Amino acid sequence: MIYSAAAVFVVWILFPIWYTLSSSFTKPSEIGARPTPFWPASPTLDNYRLVLGIPTKDQECIPGIDIVNCGAAASNVSVNKLVDTMFNSFIVGAAVVFFTLLISTIAAYSLSRYRFAGSVFFLNFTILSRIVPGLVLVAPIFIFLRVLNLLNTPWALIISYTSFTLPLAIIILKNYFDQISIDLEEAAALDGAGRLQTLKLVILPVAVPGLIATGVLVFLESWSEFFFALVLTDSYTVPALLAGFLSMQTFNWTLLSAATIIAIIPPVLLVMIFQKYIVTALASGTGK
């Protein structure tokens, strides 16, 4: 019973990704076989070679893309930008995580421990802010960034992504801090530690799992975003680049699937590594 349920579940999760994976090893000419095979008859690495900008081995022309085998003059799309773009995505993601955690941690701690004029309003606003459709923020943020002369730089994305990662981080971390016993601080206060010192030396070490989990969530949000990247930069990050592939009238699925697989490797690895923290941290974040 459990195993059949587990099997259904595996199929539900895995089949779409499996198909992407198997397509990425399929030759373009074999893609129409019926019934659609689970694994290509003669797997090839050419799709990966093409999106990574490595010369291909199996002699098959992909029109508009593979200029060598087609004997064409130019490729319709710059396929080999994938690795660079992933690097960009990574930098942006890391910076967003850093800045978001930096300012959200102290804000969340404050909301958990202190009351000040408007603190309740601030918390409610933070929660409510999730109902603002992200699309409407693009135009004002564009002008904001132009004034700062940051358009088409990684900062454009780092700053704008913070607008939607910050509320998320504050909510999760606030709930996490709520679970941490106040005794610790009282003990530290008795020892004569200052408030900032207490936060740094006593609270933060205890909060590490929560910080990691929040960081991963923030990184995922940042890695996922595509519309801001499309408008505020020249396709600086991975989703925007893939959107570009999507619109290439001659770009085909086997290449797109290879690019897709490569693009999800970093977030998948990251989440797998930190999975344990995420579940515990979310448990305290939502268990209240």
Next chain:
Amino acid sequence: MILKSHRARREESKRSVSNGRFGFYLALPSILVLLALLAIPAVLTIFQSFFIVPPDGVGIGEFTKVDNYLFLFKNEIFWATSLRSIWFALIFIVGSTVIGMAAALLLNEKFVGRMVLRGLLVLPWACPWLIVGIIWKWFADGNIGLLNGVLMRLNLISEYKDFLSDPSWAIWMTAIAATWRQSCLVALLLLAGLQTMPREIWDAASVDGAGIFQRFRHITLPWLRPALTVVTVLNVIYGLMQFDVIFAMTQGGPGSSTTLLSFLIYRQFFIFTNFGIGSALAVALALIALVGGLIAVKTLYRKIEV
């Protein structure tokens, strides 16, 4: 019970430690960032929804009172799209919650391979929404998709079915694709909740002879309600705001069968540069999300008291 005493003591010390100014300073950076990047643009949007904003963005334009809203309310496309957005969100919310709950319950059991399964859970969740759309566009494809291949092998269909060109299927397929990712997040959140549940309660109930479904209804569900509230609110928001998946899969088509409010907003803002109407649409969508979220909180929270 332990938790409660913590909370009580925290309330107490909040008052004693209370130093508003220090707390305010800690929150200040966040307040400033959210003010600049969220509050001001949001207020601007509400403001613009009462104006005809010139496309070049110079000047605030002409005040039209509530004309933009009247235009929407008189437009049947607006109503049809709003209903479609809500319908899409409902499929998404129910699907994600049910599948996520089932997955969480399954993963809370002990069986060989549990950890592998839990590892798989993060796969869809780690995929950006746009990539979810890309993956499903091709998975559900009417000529080469594996979904058709599988259905055919199971003799559920006799010939390949094109889900995305069939208007009655397209909305389902896009909602299912979005559910595919969201159900995994839901499963993670609910699983986290389940794992904090003391085993003794459950065991005690089974000694009392309660069946598995009764135990689920009377023990598991109440325990999970706080988590379920959070999950549902998240689902409401992600469901109503969905854009990327549809952008990748159908671009709102075929016909208008997958055109959601988020798509109309995109079109008004970025294609027609009609900011007044676009802002009014955004306000309408935010209100729908607000109402949806409130309904979720109200129904789920009230049940806790019972």
Next chain:
Amino acid sequence: MESTENGSSLNLNMDRRTLLKSMGVAGLASAPLLNSGMMSAAEAAGQTINFTAWEYQPDTIKSLVANWSKQTKNKVNISFIPNVGYTAGIQARQRGGKPADVFYNFAYNSQKFVNQKWAADLRGLPGAEKMVADMFPSARSRFVAENGAIVSAPYFSAVHMLQYNKKMVAAAGFNSTPNSLQETYDQCKKIKANGVESPYVAYWVKDFVEEYLHVYLLAGNVQPFDKKGDPIFMDDPKTLDVLNWWQAMYKDGMTPKSVLTDDPGKHTSSMANGQAAFYALHHYFLRDIVESKGPSSGDISQAKIVGTGGKTLQMGEVIQMGGKVTGAKKAAAWDFMKTYGYKDKSGKFTTFQKWAASGALCAPYPGFFTDPKVIAAFPDYMDLSLIKDTFQNASDIVPARTSPWYQGFQAQCGTIIHDLLLGNSNARATANALAIACKTAKSGSGL
């Protein structure tokens, strides 16, 4: 436009029709006159031009730009926006106050840009009138607005053609490709009976179906809009025949059911693999089919959409100059545009020669088709004279398609036509709905 007024040309007060008519003579005559008022391009060096393009053959674009840069000692910064988000991207940049100096644009969006002063009126710039005069008369109105403003220069042009499988058509007993839409249906039916599951493919997705509306209306000898840009198709009984035909093609399974969402890449492989007999789309798609070297690639040839029976749509996208570009930068930007969308200084179609070689793209100039280098660059399997004849005699650009309001209509077309194809609507209702969509688009209030 402030800076064009110094070229106080006699053309300024003419409307489009007069201008187009007199273009051949006036263009030649006024060009040297205008030159004197402007800074000549040779003096404009050391400028930096921001150029925005969508990402089709980025390497070709870069090399074209680099060539021009080297020759004129001006710098060009290129930025690429994906095609799918191009309108959103470029309009957000305009409105946010960071516009490009020279940029690609969709023809249907070009007049709107000039009206918003986001793009410059090119009248009076040295050689602009000559550029228009050198075009096929049928192509000129894409670049010249109703009030006579020159809104853009060509980026590329194409005509909708019918890619077809010679063997399949012959095997079904036909000695020519269809000469009418009805014959298209009949041939498809026969070929389908011969075992080709879905003989006809086309790029009928929501955002693109508007082009096909004109392709098929023109093929059915319907004039979609009158000279003033007002819709007249709904009053023509032949429109109903076209729409009925279109619906039947889909409903009777001449196309795959998925044709409403399929990408051209998929159709290309259907043709190359012998799964389809006809593929209606821009002429240059023949190149992809042949070069993908599928089992049937060698059997594919090109014909007019309905042979001798009607016209087809001539389409093309454009390049525009930012509305705020002035002075020496304007002279440099215009020189760049001329090289990119017309001829280089030595009077050769260098840019278009390159596009012909790398993408089989065309330019809307008769001179392009007789240029020996272009002829040499065009792939052998493409019949350049057929394409030229289509440009010259058998195609229409439908001038209304560049009107400022047109985008609003374009956005509604997809829904309306898909409803027809899916059987939710009939020909009469569809024609009416399209007419209403024109009206709402013109009043600027579509959703």
